[in-house]
Structure formats: C-alpha cells, structure tokens
Amino acid sequence: MNIGLFVPxxxxxxxxxxxxxxxxxxxxxxxxxxxxxxxxxCGQPMANxxxxxxxxxxxxxxxxxxxxxxxxxxxxxxxxxxxxxxYEHFFSGAGLERxxxxxxxxxxxxxxxxxxxxxxxxxxxxxxxxxxxxxxxGLRELRLGQSSETxxxxxxxxxxxxxxxxxxxxxxxxxxxxCCGFGGTFAVAxxxxxxxxxxxxxxxxxxxxxxxxxxxxxxxxxxxxxxxxRDGTPLEVMHFAQILAGRSLQVNSLxxxxx
Amino acid sequence: MSVSTIDHPAAAKQFVAxxxxxxxxxxxxxxxxxxxDRQAETLPEWEYLRELASAAKAHTxxxxxxxxxxxxxxxxxxxxxxxxxxxxxxxxxxxxxILQDNGVERIVKSKSMLTEECHLNPHLEAHGIEVIDSDLxxxxxxxxxxxxxxxxxxxxxxxKEDVGDTFHQHLGTEAHASDPKYLTEAAxxxxxxxxxxxxxxxxxxxxxxxxxxxxxxxxxxxxxxxGSSLPPIHIACMGIEKLIxxxxxxxxxLRLLARSATGQPITTYSSHFQGPKPxxxxxxxxxxxxxxxxRDSDDFREALNCIRCGACxxxxxxxxxxxxxxxxxxxxxxxxxxxxPASDAERHSSLPFACSLCGSCTDVCPxxxxxxxxxxxxxxxIARQGHLPLSKRLAMRGASMLFARPRLFATxxxxxxxxxxxxxxxxxxxxxxxxxxxxxxxxxPKTSFRKWxxxxxxxxxxxxxxxxxxxQRRESIRTEKSS
Numbered sequence: 042m043n044i045g046l047f048v049p050x051x052x053x054x055x056x057x058x059x060x061x062x063x064x065x066x067x068x069x070x071x072x073x074x075x076x077x078x079x080x081x082x083c084g085q086p087m088a089n090x091x092x093x094x095x096x097x098x099x100x101x102x103x104x105x106x107x108x109x110x111x112x113x114x115x116x117x118x119x120x121x122x123x124x125x126x127x128y129e130h131f132f133s134g135a136g137l138e139r140x141x142x143x144x145x146x147x148x149x150x151x152x153x154x155x156x157x158x159x160x161x162x163x164x165x166x167x168x169x170x171x172x173x174x175x176x177x178x179g180l181r182e183l184r185l186g187q188s189s190e191t192x193x194x195x196x197x198x199x200x201x202x203x204x205x206x207x208x209x210x211x212x213x214x215x216x217x218x219x220c221c222g223f224g225g226t227f228a229v230a231x232x233x234x235x236x237x238x239x240x241x242x243x244x245x246x247x248x249x250x251x252x253x254x255x256x257x258x259x260x261x262x263x264x265x266x267x268x269x270x271r272d273g274t275p276l277e278v279m280h281f282a283q284i285l286a287g288r289s290l291q292v293n294s295l296x297x298x299x300x
Numbered sequence: 301m302s303v304s305t306i307d308h309p310a311a312a313k314q315f316v317a318x319x320x321x322x323x324x325x326x327x328x329x330x331x332x333x334x335x336x337d338r339q340a341e342t343l344p345e346w347e348y349l350r351e352l353a354s355a356a357k358a359h360t361x362x363x364x365x366x367x368x369x370x371x372x373x374x375x376x377x378x379x380x381x382x383x384x385x386x387x388x389x390x391x392x393x394x395x396x397x398i399l400q401d402n403g404v405e406r407i408v409k410s411k412s413m414l415t416e417e418c419h420l421n422p423h424l425e426a427h428g429i430e431v432i433d434s435d436l437x438x439x440x441x442x443x444x445x446x447x448x449x450x451x452x453x454x455x456x457x458x459x460k461e462d463v464g465d466t467f468h469q470h471l472g473t474e475a476h477a478s479d480p481k482y483l484t485e486a487a488x489x490x491x492x493x494x495x496x497x498x499x500x501x502x503x504x505x506x507x508x509x510x511x512x513x514x515x516x517x518x519x520x521x522x523x524x525x526x527g528s529s530l531p532p533i534h535i536a537c538m539g540i541e542k543l544i545x546x547x548x549x550x551x552x553x554l555r556l557l558a559r560s561a562t563g564q565p566i567t568t569y570s571s572h573f574q575g576p577k578p579x580x581x582x583x584x585x586x587x588x589x590x591x592x593x594x595r596d597s598d599d600f601r602e603a604l605n606c607i608r609c610g611a612c613x614x615x616x617x618x619x620x621x622x623x624x625x626x627x628x629x630x631x632x633x634x635x636x637x638x639x640x641p642a643s644d645a646e647r648h649s650s651l652p653f654a655c656s657l658c659g660s661c662t663d664v665c666p667x668x669x670x671x672x673x674x675x676x677x678x679x680x681x682i683a684r685q686g687h688l689p690l691s692k693r694l695a696m697r698g699a700s701m702l703f704a705r706p707r708l709f710a711t712x713x714x715x716x717x718x719x720x721x722x723x724x725x726x727x728x729x730x731x732x733x734x735x736x737x738x739x740x741x742x743x744x745p746k747t748s749f750r751k752w753x754x755x756x757x758x759x760x761x762x763x764x765x766x767x768x769x770x771x772q773r774r775e776s777i778r779t780e781k782s783s
C-alpha cells in the first residue's frame with residue numbers, strides 16, 4: 042500500500058509535528074508513506090475568496106502529483122473536502138476521468154483509518170480530558186460524523202478513534218458542533234465575529250473541564266490557539282493524529298523543534 | 301443601481317462590541333434552534349419530509365407557469381380576484397388602487413416579508429393610508445421606525461426592557477415596565493381598536509395550493525385571522541414561489557414550517573382562504589420581483605424553495621453574533637445573503653462573505669437549499685462581476701503563483717517564520733495585521749515538515765513522482781481538458 046501524504050500548506054510550514062505524527066501513525070500501522078514535495082496548497086483560500094480561476098491550477102497540480110499513489114491521505118477535513126467535493130467543475134473530458142480516479146482514493150485521515158486500516162486500539166495512553174471540536178468541513182462536507190442539525194445516524198469517526206486510546210476521557214460540550222469562526226479569509230474579513238465565535242467555543246470547552254481541544258483540522262485550532270494565547274486560557278489544542286501517535290499534552294504550545 | 305455598498309464587517313463590529321447584548325442575542329436564538337432540534341427529533345421521518353418538500357418545490361419550479369395558471373383558475377372560480385405584479389412598484393400600485401377604489405383609509409397588516417421587500421408601508425402612507433402592523437413584534441418595530449431584524453422574530457434584537465420603553469412612549473404604559481404579560485396586554489388593547497376600525501386587511505401568504513386555489517396563512521397570534529375576517533376586504537400578497545402543487549403537499553410543509561421556525565409542532569393558526577367571505581372581497585396579488593430571474597439560474601434556483609422559516613438565521617453563528625440589522629437587507633442571514641445579491645450584487649457584495657462556510661444553514665434547512673454552497677457560488681459571481689476589492693484579487697493571484705512554485709513556497713515559508721521569530725512583537729502584532737488584533741500569531745517552528753521529511757525519510761523522496769516535472773503533467777491535463 043503506497044500512500045501519498047497530502048499535507049496542508051499551513052501544517053507543512055507552521056505545525057510540522059501534525060504531519061510527522063500522521064506519517065508515524067500510518068507507518069506504525071504498516072503503510073508505506075511518501076511525501077511528494079511538489080505539493081503546496083489545495084487552492085481553497087482562492088476558491089473561497091471567489092477566485093476560482095486562480096484556484097484551478099492548484100487542482101490540476103493536485104491530480105498530477107497524487108495520481109501515482111494507491112491512496113492519498115490528509116490530516117485535514119477542510120483540505121480533503123476541497124479536493125473531494127469542490128474540484129470537479131475544474132475538469133472535463135479525460136482530465137475529469139483522471140480527477141475522478143484521484144478523488145476516489147483521497148481520504149481524510151480518520152476516514153482512511155476507519156475505512157481502510159481499521160486499527161483495533163492505540164497503544165499510547167492519554168490521561169487527559171478531551172473536548173472534541175468537529176470541524177465544519179469534516180462534519181458537513183465529508184460527513185465524518187452526524188451534524189446536530191441532521192436526524193440521520195452516522196458514526197463520529199474522530200470520537201470512535203479516540204475511544205480506542207487508553208485513559209482518554211471525552212467531556213460533553215453544550216454545543217457539540219458549532220463553528221469556531223476560522224473560516225479561512227473570514228477570520229480576517231470578519232475578524233470581530235470570528236473572534237467572538239472562537240471565544241464562545243473556547244468557553245464551552247473550558248466549562249466542560251477539557252484540558253485540550255482536539256480536532257481534525259489544525260486551521261480551526263490555529264485560530265483557537267491564537268485566542269487562547271492572547272487571553273491566557275488554560276486550554277491546549279491538539280490534532281487527533283498527535284494523540285494517536287502518542288504526543289504529550291503540551292506538544293503545540295511548547296514550540297518544540299523537530300529538526 | 302447601487303446607492304451604497306453594505307459594509308457587513310463594520311456593522312458586525314458594532315454589534316460584537318456590545319458584548320453582553322451580543323451574547324444574549326446569541327443565546328436567545330440558540331434557544332430557538334434547540335427547540336427546533338427537539339421537535340425534529342420527534343419525527344423519525346424528518347429527513348424524508350425534507351426530501352419530499354424539496355422535491356415538491358423542484359417540481360413547482362419546473363412547472364411554475366402552468367401551476368400558477370391552475371392556481372389562478374381555481375382561485376377565480378371561488379370568487380377571488382387575482383392580480384399579477386412584475387415588480388415591487390406594480391405590486392404597490394395594485395394594492396393602493398384596490399384601497400383607493402374602495403375608499404379605504406385605515407388598514408391592518410399581518411406579517412409579510414413580501415410587503416417588506418416591496419416597501420408597501422411607506423408607499424401607502426405617502427398616499428394618506430394608515431397602516432398598522434398587527435403582528436406584535438412587527439408592531440413594536442413599526443413604532444420604533446426600525447426594519448425587522450429577523451423574518452420570523454422581527455424584534456428579536458430587542459429586550460423586554462426596550463419594548464417597555466417603546467410602549468411607554470407610544471402607548472402610555474408605565475415607565476420602565478418589563479413584564480411581558482403586562483406589555484402584551486397593553487398591545488392587545490391597542491391592537492383590538494385598530495382591528496375594529498380597519499377597513500381592509502393585508503396579509504402575507506405562507507402557501508398557495510395550485511389544485512385548490514387556496515391561500516394558507518400561518519400565525520401564532522391569530523392576527524391574520526382578525527385582520528382578514530373583521531374588515532370586508534382581504535388582500536393577500538405573495539411571491540410566486542409560495543406555490544405548492546397539491547393539498548397533500550401542504551401537510552408536508554406545515555409539519556416542517558413551525559418545527560423549523562420556532563420548534564412548535566404546528567403554528568397556532570393555519571388559516572385556509574378559498575374565495576371571499578359573503579359580501580366581501582378577496583384579492584390575491586402574485587408578485588415576481590426578480591424571482592423568475594433566480595428561477596432561470598442553475599446556481600441559485602433552489603433558493604426559491606425557501607418557506608421563510610428563519611431556521612438558517614437561528615442556526616447561523618455569524619447572524620447570532622452580528623444581528624439582523626448588520627445585513628441591511630430585507631431578509632438577513634444565510635438565505636438573505638443568497639437572495640439580496642440577486643437584486644443588486646454590488647450593493648450586497650459583502651454579504652456572501654459574512655459566512656464561515658460552516659454549512660449549518662444547509663443542514664438545518666427544511667427544504668434542503670444548499671445555502672452555503674450558494675453563498676460560495678455568489679462569491680465567484682461577485683468576483684466575475686468585478687466587485688472584489690483589487691487588493692484581494694491581487695493577493696489571490698499572487699498566492700496562486702506562489703503555490704505553483706514549491707521551492708519558492710518553501711523559501712517564502714521559511715522567511716516568514718524567521719521574520720516572525722526575529723521581529724519584536726510590536727512589529728508583528730498591530731492593527732494593520734488584522735489576524736493579530738484579536739489573536740496571537742501562530743507558532744514559528746524552525747523547520748517545516750518538508751524539510752524534516754527530506755532529512756528523516758530521504759529514501760522515500762526519490763520516487764518517480766518527485767522527479768517528473770509537474771509542469772509537463774499539468775500541460776497534459778490542460779490538453780485533455782480542452783480537447
């Protein structure tokens with residue numbers, strides 16, 4: 042099984058440990074993982090700003106780069122959703138067929154673990170209280186869980202995986218899937234509302250007694266972490282891959298260097 | 301066409317600044333959203349109902365002309381007078397003429413987003429007709445001279461103390477009164493006189509049934525019933541998208557409407573009007589006002605499914621924290637941000653961006669309008685029409701060029717991290733760096749993942765994909781695409 046690791050641009054540059062944890066996790070589970078270095082960004086910032094024309098080259102690049110792999114795995118619901126749900130209109134004819142083949146084998150990390158690898162349990166204990174932050178694109182584009190608005194039953198993939206981690210306790214939130222307010226350029230264009238939304242999520246996780254807010258999208262957590270640091274809130278943020286790979290609670294706040 | 305451009309972020313900033321009020325507004329609407337969840341959970345067939353409603357609306361839009369004519373035929377056969385208005389001006393002129401022909405000087409009106417859209421009240425008032433909004437929330441904001449901030453809960457931006465002040469000023473209630481029962485009683489007494497003296501009643505329409513020619517009006521206060529029953533003339537104003545094909549479909553929509561809107565199983569009153577009462581007149585005004593244009597658009601057609609339940613507002617985390625008035629549009633919130641640009645894209649160009657694309661509106665919508673995808677589609681359309689700020693267009697073009705060059709991307713990323721590390725805080729966290737106004741900057745690790753990978757997994761870097769030129773492959777895709 043040859044996996045092409047699709048690493049979101051901001052994880053590559055700002056949260057390398059999330060990608061390293063993803064890589065180690067997949068390797069531990071027996072996969073052969075490559076990181077094709079031609080990759081950069083999926084194009085979502087451009088597309089969501091209304092500039093689909095300049096996002097299109099990113100889509101063409103993506104198919105070029107990831108076509109040779111058996112699977113494409115990404116530790117982000119949002120970037121995966123961009124590729125799987127929002128690329129189609131960039132392609133036509135034979136290009137569309139090539140895209141469809143890549144689309145079919147592109148997975149968000151929890152999807153891939155759940156559908157392809159199916160690990161029974163994870164070894165590293167995590168003796169902390171965890172608040173689950175469901176990223177909107179993972180939840181409502183990829184359906185990695187049941188959104189609170191819909192009345193159909195489906196698995197919470199991240200929750201199912203974390204249930205297999207020894208000593209980990211999930212705390213109940215009052216709003217289990219409200220948006221954190223990151224929203225890409227929204228965070229800057231509507232900065233005030235964005236910050237208010239983020240602070241509301243942080244307050245919810247804090248009142249639930251969480252030690253750490255855990256998500257499948259580091260972009261939500263980058264925004265939340267910025268607010269936590271500004272306000273001095275005693276709450277950590279972690280990608281679920283970091284927990285599964287056995288990282289410590291403070292991994293993202295200690296500015297650990299992974300050189 | 302655009303008088304001025306709406307600046308949603310600026311209006312939202314003001315709303316957020318009043319922190320306590322903003323949090324109260326958020327809680328008040330979240331409470332309604334929760335009630336809706338509890339009601340939806342009681343129906344095992346909830347998702348099936350949404351499918352049915354969406355399909356019935358799709359069928360209606362596909363056969364709109366025939367169904368409208370069927371509706372007119374049945375309504376006329378029962379004695380209603382049906383009028384057709386191409387736009388707001390024609391709608392207002394029709395209503396005014398009916399009133400003037402009958403010597404009407406005083407009317408009561410129940411809640412109707414269509415008459416808000418057409419600005420009927422100022423038009424009638426300019427011609428000397430007294431218009432009293434009879435929905436309690438509408439009456440409150442009418443006294444205050446404000447537009448509604450929500451389509452179902454028009455005065456949701458006001459606290460009961462605000463209502464007490466308004467009633468003290470306009471109805472002479474005790475100063476600083478805030479007891480809802482006392483204030484409601486005062487409003488009842490005041491409105492009762494208005495109902496009794498009105499010479500005509502204007503109502504909105506929730507549904508018009510093509511096969512029966514009936515119009516259906518849903519309220520909780522019974523104000524539409526009083527307003528249409530006491531005076532001899534009833535004028536029902538409706539957008540052409542209110543049509544549904546069959547009486548059987550009505551059951552689906554009534555079950556969805558109140559549950560989605562306020563978390564009630566059904567509205568207190570669901571009144572069916574078929575023909576005028578003996579000796580009276582029933583006028584039905586069918587209004588297009590841009591709806592045909594939306595119907596013609598593949599991207600936005602489903603927006604006409606809307607039954608004006610307001611669930612997308614209650615669930616929208618941006619609406620709850622920016623308030624309905626920040627949209628400066630007749631219909632605020634997600635559905636408003638889809639509908640408003642259809643009438644004037646430049647004026648409303650900030651609205652589709654007043655959205656984090658969380659998709660909650662799409663999932664809550666009882667008629668399955670893909671709201672957040674339509675907002676995304678509007679962003680493309682606004683860019684195509686040239687209403688994006690130049691700075692944004694250039695930034696995105698620059699980003700695209702950078703992302704097409706992996707080595708340059710890696711270098712720029714490294715430079716950015718080094719700069720953030722070295723510079724003193726006051727040079728990185730200031731008001732021109734909008735991110736840093738409310739938040740700290742992200743961490744600045746010494747190494748990127750790609751650098752780490754090259755060092756620690758060197759054996760995996762040498763695979764063919766890395767050595768093959770991405771440019772060549774891209775060319776091949778383009779060729780296939782254009783052929």
